Each structure stands twice: as C-alpha cells, then as structure tokens.
Amino acid sequence: MSSSWDVIVDALPVLAQGSVVTLKITVISLFFALLIGLLFGLMSTSRSKILRGIATAYVDFLRGTPLLVQIFFIYFGLPPVLDIKIPETTAGILALSLNAGAYLAEIFRGGILSIDKGQMEAARSLGLSHGKAMRLVILPQAVRRMIPAFVNQFIVTLKDTSLLTVIGIRELMNSGEIIISSNFRSFEIWAVVAVFYFLMIYILSLLSRSLERRYAK
C-alpha cells in the first residue's frame, strides 16, 4: 500500500477541481438566492395581504422541507413529469437558490423591520414614494445590519453544496467519495476534504469580517 502522503498528493488535483465547482455553484446560487430573498422579503413586508401570503407560503414551504428532498424532487422527480431535461448543475443551482432564497427572505424581512418606523414616515413626508423610500432610505440601512446574517447564509449554502453529490455533480464531496471508492483511504481523503471546506469558509469569514468593519457601522 502507498503512503498516506502519496495518497493525498494524488488526490489533491481532483479535490481542488471539486472545490472550484463547489465555489462556483455556491456563488451562482447565492446570487439568485439574493434576488429571490429580496423579492420575497419585500413582499412579506408589503401592505398587500396577497403578496404577504405568497411570501409566507414560499418561505414556509421551502424551509419546511429538507434540501435533500428538494434536490431529488427537482432533478429526478420533475423531468419525467414535465417531459423536460434538467442538467444536474442547473438542477443543483435551482434547488440551492430556491432554498437559500427562503432563508434570505426572512433575513431581509427581519432587516427591513428592524429599521425604525419613523424612517419610512420621515421619507414619505419628504415626498418620496413608498418604493423610493424603501430603495433609498430603508434598504441601505437594513442591508448593513444584515451583513452577518448574509455571511452566515453564505457559509451554510457552501456546505449545503455537498448534498449535490447525490445527483452526480462533481463538487468537492463527490470528488472525495469517488476517490475513496477506488482507493479505500477514508482517513486521508476525508481529512483533506474537510481542510478544503474549512479553508474556503475561513477565507470567506476573513473577507466578511473586513466587510463588516467597513460597512456595518
């Protein structure tokens, strides 16, 4: 049997490639999740009962089912019924975006509600429309307060990409499993996989801390 060191060195390029896929999917998913979150967050703070109802239903449903079920449903469940083809990366990004979007909607809602009512009243009395007041006065303040929660969701989503191994996306988790299933070296490979995830998230945390220092106050 080869030494642990050789096993790790052999695995590094494949795991690095997996990490790139993991990061790519995380970033793209979070971009869409932010749009979804903003939309449903605004809807849930609007005065329209219907909009609020839709937003609540969305959040409750997406938070009330496991992400793994959503992934299987979108990738294996929907295509035969709708008679369409969904490539695995599209399905993965879709599932992660919809899921993280629900959590971000709640973060947006909380952020918006945390801004004193007087701000909106003041903005409106200055003649700004509701939409303009939201965009120019409320959201900039709210988003600053939301930074730590955003970063947290970023970390959660990055780790959630590991679930995409079930639909054959060759991200970090799947790469690790494939290597182990051929060389049976669980200890070394899982250790390296853990380090890769940790590094990605640690670097992210450092970035977010500097971001917070700059904007949060």
Next chain:
Amino acid sequence: MRKLMLAVVSGLLALTVSACGTGTDQAASTSGQSGAKKYVFGTDATYPPFEFEKDGKYVGIDIDLINAIAKEEGFEVEIKPMDFKGIIPAVQAKQLDGAIAGISINDKRKEILDFSEPYYQAGLSLVVREDNTTINGEADLAGKTIAIKKGTTGATFADELGKKYGATVKYFDDSPSMFQEVQNGNADVTIEDYPVISYKITVDPASKLKIVGDRLNGDHYGIAVLKGNKELQDKLNSGLKKLKENGKYDEIINTYLSTKK
C-alpha cells in the same frame, strides 16, 4: 462535586479505552440469548434481486443466503443497510464484521478485505433507454455520458471506457438514481450487473430500459469479511458448501431469478 465529576470522567475514559482495546472481537462475541455468536453484515438495500426491502423486511438472494448460512453454521446475523460506496470502508473501519451486497471479488478489494468463495457469477452489462438505437456496444460510447454507482466494479470499468472512448462518467450513490438518470435522458448509458438489470427490466416494464451488447466481463460475487477474520471466512465457506450440496442454494436463486446463471 469536582471529585464526583472526576470519577465520572475517568470512569467513562476507562470504558472507552477498554471498548477500543477489544474492538470488533468483543462486539462479535456479544452473544444473543441463545449464546450464538452474532455478526454484523452490511448490505445495500436498494439492489434487487440481491437485496431489497419488501413489506418492511429485507429480502433477496444475498439476505436469504446469509441467513441460511448462519442457520447452518449456528451464528446470528444482523443486517445493516447502507450506501454501497460506504460498505467496504465500513468493514475496513471495523464497523461491520462482513458484507454481502453483490460485491464482485477483485484484486484491489482483496488487498483490504478477505472474501468467501465466489457464490454467484454476475458480469457487467450496458444499459440504455429503450428508444436509444445509437449505442449497441462499448465502441459506441464516444462522447456519451455514462451514469454509474460509486465504488462498484462497474464504476472502475466505466472509468476505463471513459478514457478509452472519450466518454463522460457521472457518479451516483445508488442504483435507482443511476437508472433514473438514464430514464430521464441525462445520461446515455449505465453499467450494471447483468442479473440486477435483467430483474429490474422484468419487474418494472415502465423503466424504459434495455440491455445492449454482450456481458462485459465475468465478475464473481463473494461475501466480504474483515481482513484476517479467518473464523468467519471459514464459517461462510463451509455454510455455502452445505447449501450448495443440500439444494438450498438453488432454491434461493430460483426464488428470485427464473433462470439459474
């Protein structure tokens, strides 16, 4: 208070250490009420006709075989279902005493596990969607996508085919996922053990799958045991031999497969 804590902690430590020290030998000899030795076997419960769940019970060729062997040899069996790719690592990690899961015997696996005598000849087949007419053998795989189950001999084979013909290989955790992948048209072909796919097509005509070409190789299934567990290996071999002699082996195979291979 501190003294009490200390006592509890050191007690726990002592327990852990002693449990680690004896390892699986201890676990294996934990006897049931009958006093018989109990072994834990891993399996992949999504692999009909070798192992699957029916009416809340695990059934299939492998399950019936291991139970029959246990009866012949007078030991108890506990079945632990898990992802196929996790089974061999679990035996290695001594979480299991052995595994019976349609495991093909090969040299790579022999380095880290011991095997019983072969009990079934399986062999790999190419599987495509019914309406696929472009793939008729391995030479047609250029530029195609192969769905495969992690940790299987089929996966190793697909890897080689992928390199040889320039095909993409996609890895899944279980057989139902990789079948679904071909049914949905996200992969062109999958590689599965012949008896498994032929059973699948027979019991599930809606699966829209068909076998193409000849069997790709002649893999034999064996029961895996922890490396060096000669005692269990001997029991399995002697049990298998008895079952083949008294006709019980054929009976089990014929229950699940109409034609004996």
